[in-house]
Amino acid sequence: MQVLANPHRFFSIANRVMPLLWVLTAMTFLVALYFAFFNSPADYQQGETVRIMYVHVPSATLALGIYLLMALASVMAIVFRHPLADMAAKAAAPLGAAFCFLALVTGALWGKPMWGTWWVWDARLTSMFVLMLLYLGYMAVWKAFDDPSRAAVLARVVALVGVINVPIVKFSVDWWNTLHQPASIIKASGPAIHSTILWPLGLMFLAFALLFLSTHLLGLKNLVREQRLRAARMKAVHAK
Amino acid sequence: MTAFLAILVRDVKLGFRQGGGAGAAIAFILSVLVLLPLALGPDQNLLQRLAPGLMWLSLLLAVLLTADRLFQQDYEDGTLDGLVGIALPLELVCLAKALAHFFTVGLPLAIAAPLLGILVNINAALIPLLMAAMVLGALALSMLAAIGGAVTAGLRRGGLLVALLILPLYVPVLVFGQSVTATEQGRASSLLVLLALALIAVAVQPIASAAALRAYLR
Amino acid sequence: MIDFTADHLGFVAASYGIVAVVLVAVVVRAVMKARQLKRELSSQGLSDPGQRDDQS
Numbered sequence: 001m002q003v004l005a006n007p008h009r010f011f012s013i014a015n016r017v018m019p020l021l022w023v024l025t026a027m028t029f030l031v032a033l034y035f036a037f038f039n040s041p042a043d044y045q046q047g048e049t050v051r052i053m054y055v056h057v058p059s060a061t062l063a064l065g066i067y068l069l070m071a072l073a074s075v076m077a078i079v080f081r082h083p084l085a086d087m088a089a090k091a092a093a094p095l096g097a098a099f100c101f102l103a104l105v106t107g108a109l110w111g112k113p114m115w116g117t118w119w120v121w122d123a124r125l126t127s128m129f130v131l132m133l134l135y136l137g138y139m140a141v142w143k144a145f146d147d148p149s150r151a152a153v154l155a156r157v158v159a160l161v162g163v164i165n166v167p168i169v170k171f172s173v174d175w176w177n178t179l180h181q182p183a184s185i186i187k188a189s190g191p192a193i194h195s196t197i198l199w200p201l202g203l204m205f206l207a208f209a210l211l212f213l214s215t216h217l218l219g220l221k222n223l224v225r226e227q228r229l230r231a232a233r234m235k236a237v238h239a240k
Numbered sequence: 241m242t243a244f245l246a247i248l249v250r251d252v253k254l255g256f257r258q259g260g261g262a263g264a265a266i267a268f269i270l271s272v273l274v275l276l277p278l279a280l281g282p283d284q285n286l287l288q289r290l291a292p293g294l295m296w297l298s299l300l301l302a303v304l305l306t307a308d309r310l311f312q313q314d315y316e317d318g319t320l321d322g323l324v325g326i327a328l329p330l331e332l333v334c335l336a337k338a339l340a341h342f343f344t345v346g347l348p349l350a351i352a353a354p355l356l357g358i359l360v361n362i363n364a365a366l367i368p369l370l371m372a373a374m375v376l377g378a379l380a381l382s383m384l385a386a387i388g389g390a391v392t393a394g395l396r397r398g399g400l401l402v403a404l405l406i407l408p409l410y411v412p413v414l415v416f417g418q419s420v421t422a423t424e425q426g427r428a429s430s431l432l433v434l435l436a437l438a439l440i441a442v443a444v445q446p447i448a449s450a451a452a453l454r455a456y457l458r
Numbered sequence: 459m460i461d462f463t464a465d466h467l468g469f470v471a472a473s474y475g476i477v478a479v480v481l482v483a484v485v486v487r488a489v490m491k492a493r494q495l496k497r498e499l500s501s502q503g504l505s506d507p508g509q510r511d512d513q514s
Contacts, residue, residue: 011508049466052473098484106473113466133408140401141391153455154391158405161387161448165409172412176419211481218488224507225495232502
């Protein structure tokens with residue numbers, strides 16, 4: 001925590017770690033892809049489409065996890081007034097939205113051959129859709145205001161109200177589904193996960209998480225750069 | 241307490257006087273109810289199935305359309321700065337204003353809509369139930385609208401942003417609202433959950449709205 | 459080992475394709491932005507975050 005408290009020290013460490021992180025990300029992706037395509041069996045029910053799972057599940061997990069991270073950063077911003085906390089949340093949002101989008105699209109591509117439809121209003125799909133809306137709303141707040149300190153406060157409110165909403169939505173659509181007896185074939189448990197599936201899934205998840213980490217650090221750094229340019233511009237205006 | 245009531249009464253009066261409140265909301269649902277049978281065809285069975293959902297959608301849209309005005313006017317003309325100076329915490333000011341929105345938009349609609357449902361052949365036995373559910377739902381929706389309205393108080397064209405912000409928050413209310421009249425089983429529990437949602441919204445709204453408004457008042 | 463003659467292979471290819479496109483786009487965008495901002499910073503004589511002589 002102490003290290004993170006000083007932005008300068010944070011970035012001098014981050015700068016040293018980042019090249020390593022990119023290399024690690026690329027290598028993990030290569031290994032994960034090898035496992036996903038060449039070192040894992042086709043599912044006896046789903047055939048080769050089971051391989052979509054290896055990108056779908058990590059995307060969905062990260063989409064949810066990144067939103068929680070955003071909310072956590074917002075809490076940090078309120079409680080500790082940490083200078084980087086708001087920026088960490090802001091930098092995470094477009095990445096979370098990208099993973100959310102991928103989860104929705106790969107889910108549809110998996111659903112079509114397996115259930116015969118691109119989309120059902122199932123609990124998990126609806127939750128993911130609502131999560132996408134939450135991401136878009138959060139990013140829109142940052143876009144809508146010129147004054148970053150005002151936008152930061154409003155964005156915190158939006159992130160925290162959203163994070164209360166996520167479990168409520170999940171609960172309500174679960175309920176809704178049990179009432180309507182959906183025709184969908186999705187089961188809460190799914191097929192038991194076999195170790196031959198676990199390896200490519202775990203590796204791919206690691207690769208996705210590493211990619212998020214490196215891109216997030218870079219995005220955070222970009223936001224600090226933008227802030228510096230902005231501060232310099234303000235100074236120039238006031239000096240005139 | 242008197243200050244709280246004063247704000248509430250003022251806003252309710254303003255809401256009715258400006259024509260943005262109950263009158264507009266009921267005119268809105270009437271136009272939906274008249275246009276829909278014309279758009280879908282006069283199939284009585286189809287209309288009966290759709291009726292409760294229509295009511296919920298009208299309520300939701302009416303609340304959505306008025307959300308961005310909730311704090312905007314008071315922010316622009318400086319009333320909000322004045323309201324901060326008084327003894328009342330900003331949280332309670334927000335609660336009073338959200339309640340006023342409920343009384344002028346949500347409540348009239350929640351009472352009128354099920355009755356107007358006769359125009360779309362609503363199942364008469366469902367009217368009291370739907371009314372109770374819609375009153376609870378409207379309370380929750382007004383609270384959530386107030387959060388969105390507070391976040392966008394300083395935006396000239398906050399309408400679209402407000403819609404994007406509160407739409408995901410409306411999902412649970414809509415889900416439980418429609419399940420009250422959709423099936424026999426789970427009717428009472430749906431109502432109870434709706435009540436719980438309304439209470440959560442009442443508890444969260446003042447804190448969230450006040451936090452958002454403080455960003456404007458500094 | 460993947461069977462290249464199996465059914466629905468198009469769906470698998472499309473999934474991995476779109477994932478690749480989106481993830482590459484996300485990374486490239488951040489890198490491009492970093493380059494541009496770095497240029498702007500140095501053109502104004504400002505230091506980059508975490509640079510050795512960075513004072514702020």
